Amino acid sequence: MPDRRILEGTVVVDFSRVVAGPYATRMLADMGADVIKVDAPASQQAPAGSMTEGNPGPRRTAGSVENNLGKRSIEIDLRSSEGHEVARDLSLRADVVVENFRPEVMGQLGLDYQTLHELNPRLIFASISGFGHGNSFSHRRAFGGSAHAEAGLLWTQQQAASTESPFAPGITVADLITGTLSVTGIIAALLDRERTGLGQHVDTTLMDGQLQMLTEPASNALNGATEENWQPFRHPIHPARDGYLQINIGTQKHFAQLAKGLGHAGTDMPANRLEADALIASWVAERTVAEAVEGLDAAGAAYGEVKTMPQAVRHPYFVERGMLADVDDVLYGTHHAISSPLFLSNSENAPTGGAPLAGEHSRQILELLGYDEDKVKALLSGPVRQHPPV
Numbered sequence: 001m002p003d004r005r006i007l008e009g010t011v012v013v014d015f016s017r018v019v020a021g022p023y024a025t026r027m028l029a030d031m032g033a034d035v036i037k038v039d040a041p042a043s044q045q046a047p048a049g050s051m052t053e054g055n056p057g058p059r060r061t062a063g064s065v066e067n068n069l070g071k072r073s074i075e076i077d078l079r080s081s082e083g084h085e086v087a088r089d090l091s092l093r094a095d096v097v098v099e100n101f102r103p104e105v106m107g108q109l110g111l112d113y114q115t116l117h118e119l120n121p122r123l124i125f126a127s128i129s130g131f132g133h134g135n136s137f138s139h140r141r142a143f144g145g146s147a148h149a150e151a152g153l154l155w156t157q158q159q160a161a162s163t164e165s166p167f168a169p170g171i172t173v174a175d176l177i178t179g180t181l182s183v184t185g186i187i188a189a190l191l192d193r194e195r196t197g198l199g200q201h202v203d204t205t206l207m208d209g210q211l212q213m214l215t216e217p218a219s220n221a222l223n224g225a226t227e228e229n230w231q232p233f234r235h236p237i238h239p240a241r242d243g244y245l246q247i248n249i250g251t252q253k254h255f256a257q258l259a260k261g262l263g264h265a266g267t268d269m270p271a272n273r274l275e276a277d278a279l280i281a282s283w284v285a286e287r288t289v290a291e292a293v294e295g296l297d298a299a300g301a302a303y304g305e306v307k308t309m310p311q312a313v314r315h316p317y318f319v320e321r322g323m324l325a326d327v328d329d330v331l332y333g334t335h336h337a338i339s340s341p342l343f344l345s346n347s348e349n350a351p352t353g354g355a356p357l358a359g360e361h362s363r364q365i366l367e368l369l370g371y372d373e374d375k376v377k378a379l380l381s382g383p384v385r386q387h388p389p390v
Contacts, residue, residue, distance in 0.1 A: 005032025006347040010190070013038060013087075013094040014071065015111075019144065019172055020128045020206065021100035022063030023179035028096070028186065029070035030340040030349050036094075036365055037061045037073040038087060039358040041385060044077070058331060058387070059358045069327055069337055070352035074366070075359030075385040078109055083383030087111060089369050092120045095199075096186055100128040103138045113201045124189040126182050126202040133203055142206055144172030151210035156217050160234035178209030237306065238281040243289040244306035249276050254301065259283075261299030262292060313338075322350075329354040359387040 010033040014025040029035040039061050061073045074090075077083040091097050091111055099106055106112040106127075113125040127133065130142020140146075145168065148154050153173060154166035161167070185202035193199055211218060217233070225231070237246050249255050255269040255276065262283035270276045284292055289305055296303045307315065318324055322339060329335040340349045363386050366376045380386050 002346055002348070004347050005030075005349065005352075006344060008032040010034065010096065011094045012036065012096040012098060013090050015087075015097070015099040015101065015106075016128065017062035017100065019063065019067065019175035020179040020182070021098055022067035023176060024126070024128070024182040024186075025071065025098050026067045026069055027179070027183045027340065027342075030351060031342075032347075032352070033096070035071040036090060036361075037068065037071045037356065038078075038090070039073050039075045041075060041077050042358070044079075061356050061358050061360075065329075065335060065355040066337060068355035069335075070354075071356055072361035072365060073356040073358050073387075074362045075387070077383040080383040082379060084109060084111075086366070086369070086379065086384060088116075090365070091116050091123070093369065094123065095190070096124045096126060098126045098128070098182070098186075102141065103127070103129055103133045117199065117201075120199075122193060122197065122199045124186060124193065124199040124202065126186050126189075126204070128178055128182050128204050128206075130206045132205045132208070144174035144176075144206055144210075147174035147206035147210040148172075151207050152214055152218065152221075153210055156214060156232075159230055159232040162232070173213070174206040174210040177213045178204050178206050181209050181212070236277045236281070238284040240284050240287055240289045240292055245284055245289065245292055246304035246306060247280055247284070248302065249273070249280065250302070257299045257301035258296070258303075261296035261301045262287070263295060325351050327351045327354045330357055330360065357387045359385045362386040 007028060010028070012025055012028050012033045012035045014021065014035050014037045016022055016025060025033075025035045025037075042059055061068050061071065074086075076086055078087055087109070088111060097111075097116065099111075107115075113127070116123050116125060129138070130146055131137035131140050148168065149166075151174070154168065157169065158166045182202060182204045185204060189200050189202055220231075235246055235248055237244050247258065249258065249269070252269050256265075258280055259265055259267040259269075262280070263286075264283055267279070270279060287295075293303070293305060312318075313324070322343075323341065325337045325339040327335050327337050335354055337351055339351060342349050362384050363376060363380060366379055366384065371379070
């Protein structure tokens with residue numbers, strides 16, 4: 001594979017925290033962008049997740065280790081006039097700015113899209129929020145769970161599982177889909193800038209991302225399905241003697257493959273889908289997972305063996321595919337990480353390094369802005385903090 005990355009030379013200034021923003025900018029860093037994370041001083045950070053394992057010593061950049069691989073960090077007090085000047089100079093030097101504050105915050109700092117666009121028309125400014133900008137819901141705070149509730153995910157899960165009450169997913173789905181959509185918009189805007197010479201505002205929200213992910217059930221609701229006549233959809237999960245298999249029947253052809261693989265070749269597929277699922281379930285229950293998998297593989301049938309997360313990350317497929325990576329870590333020496341799921345034929349796409357400490361690269365970034373040594377020293381003794389060596 002060529003030793004190049006598709007976003008080399010692209011500078012991204014990342015004001016984001018929590019999940020969606022850092023998740024998005026990690027993807028950009030994997031593709032070679034120089035992602036400069038702007039961290040707030042410790043006194044202005046929410047305590048959750050800001051300290052390393054509760055240790056008041058070295059402090060990571062905002063967000064998880066996994067979502068901050070390959071970035072650099074500068075710690076700036078944006079409430080000071082000197083800190084604001086540094087943040088503005090950084091933003092004007094950037095190709096892309098990413099933020100996930102409440103909609104009014106960047107305007108209060110004088111770092112909103114309109115202000116920066118007037119000074120740098122080529123800038124791409126990506127906002128991630130709960131409810132978007134310029135509408136009657138914009139004032140609302142939101143996390144991924146807010147969108148899970150209000151955009152229909154929790155109810156849809158409840159119907160599919162036939163549970164008495166809604167239940168939360170094990171991950172923050174809305175954040176992850178919205179971060180991915182933000183990256184899609186940023187890359188589209190970079191392409192458009194090559195054509196027009198102009199940047200633009202990329203505005204994504206947790207609510208929109210969650211609803212878009214639910215396109216199929218949402219379409220049913222928009223076209224007449226009500227709570228009373230709802231037809232829930234759920235992928236069947238069948239217990240074997242020592243574990244579980246997920247099996248979709250699909251077509252009659254697939255049913256024939258399943259029947260053959262589970263030792264019942266030639267069995268006709270019942271017309272009623274529930275009866276067909278029940279028949280598959282009875283055959284799976286006769287076998288161990290290994291016995292079922294051996295037969296299904298030989299018959300060319302599709303299935304999924306239910307694995308725990310510790311089992312899943314050791315799946316030989318992921319090892320062979322190159323989805324696991326070891327990166328240098330400033331605190332632990334090595335961090336075992338998930339790599340990028342985008343495989344590009346003419347460029348590399350994987351973690352470029354570890355997750356920085358907050359303010360680890362402050363001096364380096366100030367020098368990048370062309371400040372002389374006196375100004376660098378003055379800033380480092382004031383609104384900008386350089387993390388000491390570990």
